[in-house]
Amino acid sequence: MPEGLKNRLRAWRTGKNMTQAELAEAISVSRKTINTIENGVFTPSTMLALKLARVFNCQVEDLFWLD
Amino acid sequence: MFSTRLIFAYVILYVVLTKLALFAAHYFSINYVFPATIYIITTVAIAISAAGLTFLIARKFSWLEYVNTSNITDESLQHLLLQMLISLFLFGAGTTASVWWKEVPGLFFPALAVAIIGAVWLYKSALLYLTFMVAAQKNPALLDERSLNNQRDSEKWAFVGCLEMALLLGYLDFIGLAAISGATVGFSVAIFGVVVGLMRQYWLEKRDG
Numbered sequence: 001m002p003e004g005l006k007n008r009l010r011a012w013r014t015g016k017n018m019t020q021a022e023l024a025e026a027i028s029v030s031r032k033t034i035n036t037i038e039n040g041v042f043t044p045s046t047m048l049a050l051k052l053a054r055v056f057n058c059q060v061e062d063l064f065w066l067d
Numbered sequence: 068m069f070s071t072r073l074i075f076a077y078v079i080l081y082v083v084l085t086k087l088a089l090f091a092a093h094y095f096s097i098n099y100v101f102p103a104t105i106y107i108i109t110t111v112a113i114a115i116s117a118a119g120l121t122f123l124i125a126r127k128f129s130w131l132e133y134v135n136t137s138n139i140t141d142e143s144l145q146h147l148l149l150q151m152l153i154s155l156f157l158f159g160a161g162t163t164a165s166v167w168w169k170e171v172p173g174l175f176f177p178a179l180a181v182a183i184i185g186a187v188w189l190y191k192s193a194l195l196y197l198t199f200m201v202a203a204q205k206n207p208a209l210l211d212e213r214s215l216n217n218q219r220d221s222e223k224w225a226f227v228g229c230l231e232m233a234l235l236l237g238y239l240d241f242i243g244l245a246a247i248s249g250a251t252v253g254f255s256v257a258i259f260g261v262v263v264g265l266m267r268q269y270w271l272e273k274r275d276g
Contacts, residue, residue: 024208030141032275033213041275042213 004067010038012056012063027051083193086257087158087186088114093250094162136202141209143199145272151192152265157185159258217271225264232259 013023013034020034027048036042037052044052053060091110161182168174203210233256240247 024141028208029211030208030214032141032272033211036213036275042216045212048212 005040005043005064006067007037007040007064009034009052009063012058013038016056023052023055026055079193079196083189084118085114087189088117090162090254094166136198136205139199139202139206139209143202144209144214145269147192147195147199148265148269148272150188150195152262152269154185154188154192155258155262155265157181158189159185161185213275214272217268217275220271221264221268224267225260228263229256229260232256 021031024031024034037044049060049064052063088110161178164178165175165182168178236247236252239245
C-alpha cells in the first residue's frame with residue numbers, strides 16, 4: 001500500500017454481506033482486484049474508487065483516506 | 068469485430084510460430100545429414116504455411132460466438148502464464164540439449180522429444196492466450212486495471228532482463244571468456260526476456276491471490 005493510504009473496504013463489504021466475488025461482479029473487475037485493494041496491495045484508480053463508493057452508497061472518503 | 072487487443076494477440080501468435088520455425092531451421096541446419104539449404108527452405112516454407120493457417124484460424128476466432136470461453140475465469144491467466152513458462156522451458160532446454168548431444172543418439176532423441184513436446188505445448192498455450200483475450204472482450208473484468216498494471220510491471224522486468232542478458236553475454240565475449248555468436252546473443256536475450264516477463268507476471272498474479 002502506498003504510504004499513508006488506508007481503506008475500510010472489507011468492513012463495508014462484510015457489513016453488506018457481500019463476498020469478494022459478488023462485489024467484483026458489481027463493479028466489473030476480478031475477485032483478485034477486490035482482494036488486493038482490501039489488503040492494500042493495489043491502489044485503485046479514481047474511477048474504480050467512485051464505483052465502489054456507488055455500490056455502498058457512500059463517499060469515497062468513507063472507503064479510502066490518507067493516514 | 069477486430070479490436071486492437073485481438074489483432075495484437077494474432078500478431079503474437081504469428082510471430083511465435085514464425086520464430087519457432089526459424090529457430091528450427093537454424094537447429095536443423097547444424098545437423099549435417101542433408102545439406103543445410105534443404106532444411107532451411109523446407110522449414111521456412113512450413114513456417115510460412117503454418118503462420119498463414121494460424122492467422123486464418125485466428126480470424127475465424129474473431130467472431131466471438133465461435134469461441135467457447137465458458138471455462139475462462141479470473142484464475143485462468145495465472146494458469147496460462149504457468150503453462151507458457153513450463154512449455155517455454157521444455158522447448159528451450161530440449162532444443163539446447165539436443166544440439167549439445169547431436170552426436171549421441173541415446174541422448175539426442177529423448178532431448179528432441181522434450182523439445183517437440185515443449186513446442187506443441189507452447190503452441191497450445193498461444194491458442195489459449197488467444198481464447199483468453201476473446202473472453203476478456205466479453206468480460207472486461209478478466210483483464211481489469213490491476214491485471215494490466217501487473218502486465219506493465221512485468222514488461223519492465225522483461226526489458227531489464229534483456230539488458231542484463233545482453234550485457235552479460237557481451238561482457239563474456241569482450242573479456243575473452245567465451246566466443247559468443249550474434250545468433251546466440253539474439254536468441255538468449257529474446258528467450259530470457261520473455262521468461263523473466265512471464266515469471267514476474269505469474270508471480271504478481273499468484274500474489275494477488
